[in-house]
Amino acid sequence: ETSENCSNFPEESIQSFINYSQRQQILLTNENAVPLNYLAKKYEVNLLIQATENYIEEYQNDLPLQILLAYQNDQSFNTETFENIISRNFESYINEDQFLSLNFPIVYRIFGKFYQKRDKTSKLTDEITDFLFKCLTKYGKEASSLFSLIDACDLTSEKVDILLTKFSDVFDFHFINSSILKTIYD
16 A cells, blocks of 8 residues: 555655564664654554654654644544643643644644643643634634633633634634633623
């Protein structure tokens, strides 16, 4: 089988995969970890999957976002590992311009995992609410569903005012829970 993604692989990565399959030692690098991980998953090479995922986790600031961007449209590629890595380090990724280049369902899953595991006693930071507003700007009405994941009581009256004014034509108010009504009323 051929895939669009395979045609973009450097020849060295394909050769490294073949060498690994022939029990030769290979060196993992930032350039080959992503394609080798993809090939290892495609051809079910478990030890190489584990080795590339460990490498990617170790160099997490660079690779997981690149991987998701490269394979987000490939239905056969399982993005869960990389979504988990990004969700664990969510606040370091949300200011990356490339983050909003991901397909919205991936952004939704990452944010949902992050928000579910966060400290429940902490309030929403301005950085997080600004991220939500960036999502509304980028993805439109679809991004309203992100607000169903948060506790709307954590939104300040200023942020609610922004929703009611700047995003009134984009935001779908069906996605906020009833607690926001108290904030709106206040």
